[in-house]
Each structure stands twice: as structure tokens, then as C-alpha cells.
Amino acid sequence: MDAVLELRHICAGYGDQPVLEDVSLVIPRHRVVGLVGESGSGKSTAARVAAGLLTPTAGEVLLDGQPMAGRRSKADCRKVQMVFQNPEGSLNPKHRVGRALEDAMVFHGTATRGEAREKARRLMARMELPADAPDRLPRSFSGGQKQRIALARALAVEPELLIADEATSALDVSVQLKMLELIRALKSERNLTILFISHDLGVIRYVCDDVVVMRAGRVLEAQPADAFFRRPQTEYGRELLDSVPRIDF
């Protein structure tokens, strides 16, 4: 199977505090892998290792089959982009939002300076942002809009892997749904590969092809989403599914 990214027996942590213990994870090309777990399960730490923001203490990260060690090259950086949870911090407050996209495209050569402006405008229009959006500063946008701009910036460099770390968790449900619909549409339009991290199983079921369950720094189970939602393999998987508040009368 063609994997965009693979974590092999990863151990990682902050300072002396170990967070991940022997985590292995495969993200196949053109699939959306959902990473589920409760707070402290290590799912965000796994994302940071995958993105290269945190160096693991043991284990191997393979990107496009190549082992990553030390600082990633410019070409490798382009391949993995990320959208974070907090909309308020997602954009540099002093930069026009269009500039963030243009700079990234020019830096990675996905557009020349001349083309970049038009390309950024088109991409932001695709994210259903207002036409004058590229010329405005981040503070004039709502939380949902900021997250869509962050998504546009990540996609501007045409990454091989998009990591969404609780990217819709801070949004109101109706705004969240709009962004999830967008992610689903973009996934088929652009053949994206996504590592989608969320604590919300409804969200995971809506966007993901595969589900990986983590708890206390370990991967408990990994299987296709349909199978997981019908028949979780572990006791904890069942407990998670049974805990979702349902509207049933």
C-alpha cells in the first residue's frame, strides 16, 4: 500500500514527560485517517511528530517512504501542512491574509509572484470567503472564516498530507458543519490525504475513511471507519461509542 506518512514505533514527549509510547500509524494516500482519543491520549503529540514540529525520542517517521531525521528540507516541509484548533491564533495578526497564501506559494514555487495573487484569490473564493478577503487583516474575520483561511494557506502549497488537529472543535456546530462539508468536497476535488484529529466521534464518522483510537499514549485499534462504528475491536472503543450523547426517544 502506498503510504504518504508512516510512524514506526514512535516514543516522544515533552521534557522528561513521556507522552507517546511505541506508536505506529500508517496514513495511506488519498485516505482520510481519523485519530480519536480523549484529552491526554497523545493524539496531538502524534500529529506534531508527524508534522516534524516535535522530534521523537525513539522510532522512525517515513514521509513518502523516506526516513525523516533532523531538520526537514524545504521540499519535505511542503509535503505536510497543518490546521490547528484555535482560530484566534491561526493567522499572523499583522499580515493581510492574502499575503500569507501568496508568500507560501512563491516560497515553494507553486506559483510565481505574478500568478500568486490571482491564485490566492481563487483559492479563498473556493473556501467561500468574501471577495475582498485577501486584502483584509485577520481580526476582521469570524472564527469559522479564520479556520477556512488557515485551510486555504495549508492547501496553497499543494501538500501531500494535510493534518487537521481539532480544526473544527472550537467552532459552533453550524459553522463546524460548513467547514466539514468543505473539507469533504475538497478531499474528492483534490484527492487529499488527511490526518484528521478529533475527540468528536460524530465529526470523525462524517469525514474519515479510517479510524485510529488512541489512549494514554498508545494506539489501541485501527480499522476502516464503517467497521469501527459497527464493531469496535476493543473495550475502550465500545465505551467511547456508547458515551456519545444521542437524541433517541
Place this chain on the structure above:
Amino acid sequence: MRQLKRPRRGALTLGVGLAMMLVMIALALLAPVICRFDPLEQDLYAFLRPPGGLHPFGTDQLGRDMFSRVLYAARTDLRIMALAEIAPFLTGLFLGMIAGYYGGWVEWAVTLATDTFIAFPYYLLVIVVAFATGAGVHGIYITFMLVGWLLYARVARGATASLRESEWLQSARLMGYSDWRIIWRELFPNVLPQAVVVLMTDMAGLLVIIVTLGYLGIGVTQPTPDWGTMIAEGQNFMTTAWWLSVIPGLMVVYTGIALSFIGDGLAEIWEN
């Protein structure tokens, strides 16, 4: 209403401060054109004249025109103030951002240095350096080169460290931008406002130091006109010729207020 009002109030404060400062700078720059008298020219027939007529600010005990002296003193004092701040401001900002961005031992070293020197009595240091280098303005320049940057390093380090974990900075790292590019293009525009606010406050403080040293006789030396030395000389005539000390004193207060207004105005505008 408060949220709408704050930036507007800030703009007003800033406008008044800038206007006051521009008037002062213009008067200093145009001094050779405006003044009818040489600030060093003595006229023993017209000593200690009260303000009015030919001498709007009066004359001193040697008959020198106070108006000329006050404006030429502004040239001296404002120039020292600006020159002594530029280098420390730039170095402090740069080192502070580096320390805040990289963290680790660089940050530890800069924090240790700033905390140590900020606890040190400032005047004592200036006086020690002034005695070592002899009276004159070099003492001020040297002291400021040595310790002036610490304040800015402290501010820039704090501002940078608070942004270090922000999502947009992580995104910039993920993009593969070099550290230099991140510091310069991403962090700098966010750190600069805070540093400029501190610059304004610190300049007012530095002006007071320059004047104080002049007053103590270890700053600007005679016969170059300087507000501090003028206040000191005028002391002997306080009861008979109040204008000798009061007018340069008012100049110091005026400039200090202008700088504070600029700093407060910028802080209010940039706060939101």
C-alpha cells in the same frame, strides 16, 4: 462604547504628543534661523533682563539671550537623546527576539543579564562611567551602549516568547521558512509596537538623565548650552531671576509630556 472609544482616544493622545514633539524638533532645527542672538555671545550691559521685548525669555547673568540658549540646548539634548537610544533599541530588539524565539540557553543568558542590570541603580552606573571617561557626553553614550539595550531585550524577549507557541508561528515553521525569515517577517511586526511604546517612555527617562548629569556637572560641559547646566546655573539667581531655571525646566517637562503622550497613544491604539 469603550471598545470603540479607546482607539479614538489613543489617536487623539498620539496626535497631541506628535504635534508637541514636532514643534520642539522644528524649533531646535530652525534655531539658527529663528534666533537673533548667538547663544554664546555675552552682553554685559544687558545681563539678567526679564523676559520681554528683544529677549522673549530674558537674558542670563552674562547677558546671553535665553531664547537662543534654550533652543540651542534643545539641539544638544534632543540629539544626545536620539543618538543614545538608536543603537540600544536595535540591538535590544534583535537579541530579545532571538532569545525569545530560540529559548534554551540563549534565553537564559539574556534573561539573567537583563534581570541583573535592571536591579542595578542606573545613576550610579552612569556616574561611574562618567568619572572613568571624564565629563562630557561620551559617558552617556557608553553607558547606554552597555546597558540601554537590556530594557528592549527584555520587552522583545517577553513578546516573542508569548508568540512562540502560537499557531501561526508553528504554521510558518511547517512551511519551512528559515528562522531568519520567521524572526524578521513574522515576529518583528508583532514585537515592534511594544518596543516602540517602551522606547518613548525610555527616551523621556533618558532626557531626565542627560539633564540631571548636566545639572551635576558631569554631563554636557560648558559652554555648550544644555538644559541641565542652565538649570544649575540659574539656581543662584532663583529669587531675583526665576526665568533662568524655570524656562529650561519647563522645556524638559514639555518634551517629557510630549514623549509620554506619544507612548500612551501608541499603546492604546496597538492594544486591541
Place this chain on the structure above:
Amino acid sequence: MDKNVILGVEGLNLYDRAGNQLVKDVSLSLRAGETLGLVGESGSGKTLTLRSLIGLLPEGIREKCAARRDNPNCAMIFQNPMSALDPLCPVFRQLCEVIELRQKTNPAETRARALALIRRLSLPEALADTDRLPGSLSGGQCQRLLIAMALSCDPEVLLCDEPTTALDVTVQKQVLALIRELQRERGFAILFVTHNLAVAAQVCESLMVMRQGEIVERGPARRLLTAPCHEYTKALTGAILPVPEREA
């Protein structure tokens, strides 16, 4: 206002300093033993309405209402259990202090009541002997402790401001079940403020949906969720991403 109402307000309007209307003509009332959910997205004014009911409006908010019924016997639990406890005081002692203050009990009786509450809420009994600081308890345990404190004054009304938003789903399920059970046992009324319709439906018999300071729809939970009338309620229920029951 109906004399059976134990806490309520009619025609509530709230304004900020600039005169912007934050809450518009909201009426709500609780009768003894009633469970009411107030649901809305961020900025809908749901928390302000709650705070107005207990007289805890933030500074600068102007209030106008046609009629109101206050109730001194309210207890409240908050979104972030960790920050609702004194971090430097051991938890059992905090519980005892509340009991002593509200019930004017002697030390032996205070301790007995605190122990009973701890047992009822399935908190470790060992806390009574080796007391611990809030920081060493989990979020779910802290929230249970806050519920214990709230119940220690035998409230007529329990106000809940997003009490499970900061908790993991498995813990959320336990806390919601606990609130429901305790309500049945003790018969207090509940006003449950949340952004999550599904969570509100676990606890409340009737629901009110708020949007931009106005109540757009109210009714029995079941009717409102299965056959919403207002467009906004439809949008909210439509935005719930369902997770079907797993196979047994």
C-alpha cells in the same frame, strides 16, 4: 407571574455600554422540579440570561425586565471545574466549609454530611482522611465535587452552565447520568445552559433555543428535536452529526 414559579423573569432585555441589545425580550420560568435546557451558539446570550437570573451580571451590562422572581436557594455548577475550586485548599475541607456555612452544622455533623455526599457522588472516601488539592483530581472528579458542594445546601434550583463541555465524552456521560439521577432523587429544578442540543436532551424535559439574544423556539425536548419548527432549530438539529448505535 404564576405563583408556582420558583425562579423566572419576564420580558428581559440586556444592553451593553454602547446600547447594543444583547438579550431581547426573553421570558423564562422554572416551576419546582422542572428541567429546562437553554441552548444556543456562542454569542446567543444564553449565559448572560442565566447570570441575570441569579444577579451576577458582568459590570457595564444594563438590565430591564417586566417582572422577575428571585430565588435565594439556587446553586450553580460551571464549565471549568478546575477553576471553580480554590487550588490551594484541600477539596474535602472546601466541601466541609460550604456545608458549615450554609447549614450551620457542628463539626461532627458537617463531616458526616460531607462523607455522605462524597459517597453518593462516587468520589473516593479516602478523601475524608487524606485530603487532596484540586490539582491532583481529574476534571470529572472536580466536577463531581462541585456538584456535591452545590447539593450540600439542598437547592431548589440547580443552575448548570455548560457543566460537561470541558470533560471527555466518557466522563460527560457519567456526569450527565449523575445529574439526572440526583434530580429524580431530590426533585430540584434544573436550568441547563449548553451549546450542545444532544447534551441538553439527556437532562431536560423542555428546551428553549436562543439565537442573537432572542428565544426562537421553545417546547418539549422530544418535539423540538424530532419536529423543529423554526429554521434555526432545524439548522441546529441538522448540524448534529449522528453516531448510530454499534452492533451488539
